[in-house]
Amino acid sequence: MGVMKRMSGILQAKTNKLLDKAEDPRESLDLSYQKLQENLQKVRRSVADVTTAKKRIELQAAQLQGQADKLQQQAKDALGQDREDLAREALARRAALGPQLAELQTQHQQVADQEQKLITTAQNLQLQVDAFRMKKETMKATYTAAEAQTKIGEAVSGISESMGDAGMSVQRAQEKIDSMQARAGAMDELLASGALTDLTNPVDDIQAQLDQVSTTNAVDADLAALKAELGAASPAQLGTAESAAADTTEPLA
């Protein structure tokens, strides 16, 4: 037997489990309607779960991206201060974040796909809930007991199949989220422990060295300014101004 026929049998088996056979076929209409509504609620809750999972991944990606951007800026600053060694280190650390960002992007795409599918499932079910609400009253009023037996049976089977499909969609989304939760948890721990944040912490080693270079440059500039000031104040000592300035400013350095 082909895959499509076997799948049909599986869905049918799930459907039969969903449906309690009511004594009166008319009652089964109300029962199905009630189940359909419960089913729709379940799908909606699942959409909310998937959206939460997606937001979590977005948050982690934003944190990682922020760190990558910061390292990029540090590399620029280092080059500006002629510290190619530091720039290289910053860029190497930035590159190390790449695979983790790519992994998060893949996960994000998967979760977004699931979200879209579930939203479509919810929309379709909503349409069916609305249509079924009207149809079941018409059926109850129109059919004789004998007709009801078959016609209502068909409609109920059809609607149950939709519920079976929706149930499988929800279960599938949940399984995907569950498998992602473990990895997301590990990433959260990594981010929280500082194993990643340490790289870009304001007092990290690259920043400390950059700050030191900045301080040294600032002192050099102050020195030069002082020398210039002394030189201007004592034009008579022009010849010795340079050594005098150096002596004067030595304790400052």
Place this chain on the structure above:
Amino acid sequence: MIVRILGEGQYEVAEDDRNGIHALESELNDAVESDNDDQFVAALAAVIEEVRRVGTPLAADTFASSDRVLPFSDSTLDETKALLAEPGADDD
């Protein structure tokens, strides 16, 4: 013939268009039997595309059972095999 694509909905496929779908389905069956992941993904995409192309989506107020059911459009072979191992696969 009514075909359901899991997670998507039902399509009515006219008598004349069945053969095309059956031909593509045998490719899908082969992929499952020979456990070929790439072939499965390609065959599933092809048969789903054909159902969407020739089929007419069933209106929301049509409540009918499907004659054939296709896995989720982004299903993997492993996932489908797990599903096919569930009860009901051999019932008619």
